[in-house]
Amino acid sequence: MSDARAILGTLRRGDQPSEADLAWFAQGLADGEVSDAQAGAFAMAVCLRGLDEGGRVALTRAMRDSGDCLSWDLPGPVLDKHSTGGVGDCVSLVLAPALAACGAYVPMISGRGLGHTGGTLDKMESIPGLSTALDEARFAEVVRAAGCAIVSASAEIAPADKRLYAVRDVTATVESLDLITASILSKKLAAGLEGLVLDVKLGSGAFMKRREDAQALAGALVSTANAAGCPTQALITDMSQPLAPALGNALEVDAAMRVLTGAAQGRLHEITCALGGALLASGGLAQDAEAGAAAIAEAVASGRAAEHFGRMVQAMGGPVHFTDDWQRFLPEAPVIREIAAPAAGVVSEMDGEALGLAVVHLGGGRRVESDVVDPAVGLSDVVSLGDRVDRGQPLARIHAARESQAEAAERAVRAAIRIGEAAPETPLIVERIG
Incomplete structure (x- = not known):
């Protein structure tokens, strides 16, 4: 008989849980027998220790089978x-x-x-x-x-x-x-x-x-x-x-x-x-x-x-x-401001994660699970890599709920977009697999 503590112990030691263990844990997540603390410990243990290919397939199937599976009768492929x-x-x-x-x-x-x-x-x-x-x-x-x-x-x-x-x-x-x-x-x-x-x-x-x-x-x-x-x-x-x-x-x-x-x-x-x-x-x-x-x-x-x-x-x-x-139906933020380029040159590098976090801190994402998302905030008219800009030309527009949030976002965006002499050329489709 599986139980959460034994499965967590297996993962902590670096061993692989059995297919039955993973099926039990997935069902425990679904029906509440696994606590929030145990769910968090499981996520961290898998993140640190990893599963082998068989364990990955078993966890995927177990999570799929923790609820209903749909079937279709349609006149075209699904x-x-x-x-x-x-x-x-x-x-x-x-x-x-x-x-x-x-x-x-x-x-x-x-x-x-x-x-x-x-x-x-x-x-x-x-x-x-x-x-x-x-x-x-x-x-x-x-x-x-x-x-x-x-x-x-x-x-x-x-x-x-x-x-x-x-x-x-x-x-x-x-x-x-x-x-x-x-x-x-x-x-x-x-x-x-x-x-x-x-x-x-x-x-x-x-x-x-x-x-x-x-x-x-x-x-x-x-x-x-x-x-x-x-x-x-x-x-x-x-x-x-x-x-x-x-x-x-x-x-x-x-x-x-x-x-x-x-x-x-x-x-x-x-x-x-x-x-x-x-x-x-x-x-x-x-x-x-x-x-x-x-x-x-x-x-x-x-x-x-x-x-x-x-x-x-x-x-x-x-x-x-x-x-x-x-556009008539979509919400608009009350504060909109442009971010001016600090110098002339070419947009040479962008920290996409930093840009995403700037939107989260504006209220467009969640820092904790209970956060309520503001649908109107974010960034628009963001420049692209390789764009040539003049000093003072907009790099992006901030859409914020409050001036203080816009100021913080501007600092983050300025730090995330770098102006240089050239940008690397990267294909949009890097590789196809399968």
Whole structure:
């Protein structure tokens, strides 16, 4: 008979818990038999000691099986994407409706902000009236009607992960490869997917700062998901700067809408096409990834992706005509100020994590689990690496609730953006795995 203290002792010694032990612990997380203190100790022990491949697969399956697993009967492949987290990363808001416009169905179970990174659910909930907390029946209705739904995991979906996810955010265990793998895949596998693409971020704004760490995580995710029966591939992508020129919940919705309505392209558009192309090819909706990327681009350019986004927003309680005049609906911060470049030169380096933390301290993320997120605050019009700026030219705009917060954010942003003579050239798609 397993018990929490014995399992924690096994991990503390550096030994591997059995499959039965991990199944018991996951169920204990789900039903409350494992205490908060024990959950935190488990997260720290796994972070420090690690699991082997078998343990990682066993923990993922156990967390998946701690609740319901969905099944679908739809006239198209059930596909999804997940990002390991970065700054200015609002790809899901563009990709899910674009995939739907191409004939796929996207039941996207997403998460909230972790550490310095934003959460897709927090971004969606900056839209007035919209609720991401749908029961399974309503979730299925929205997916069938709109082709996509971006929701929180219900109490019945991977409940073990729900508890462990919150613990990771406040115990400095976010970066654990094993916990990231189990957390991401337990929810995705429970969603009944027929294909998955993973966007593994690499760089200053990601959890993985070194290429070898990103490769290890991508490999673990791909091998674990495939071992569990879900065809999966991964793209390692650059996060040496924010993906969109905005950080913060409502501001990132605005950035996503600009892409969906053809008002902007850039890195956000490029990575959406790459990820979507890989998924359409794996789901049999495109001949190959290149053809799939072209189909995603056409779905965006034609307005069909925006139409699916609007249908999803309305079905989830948001404004009926959101995509027609989205800026009218999104909240605005009372304090907006520009950050002027201290000297002329080229934007040569950006500390993405520092930029993300600046948004957290503005109130756009959580420092403790009970924090209430302010959807209006953040950064907009952020410069890109390689941009040439004159002295006094804006590096970014701060959106804050109070002047004192704006002043603190300005100091943080100035320290995070460096002006030099040149910037390194880094490809957006660094590597494809699986």
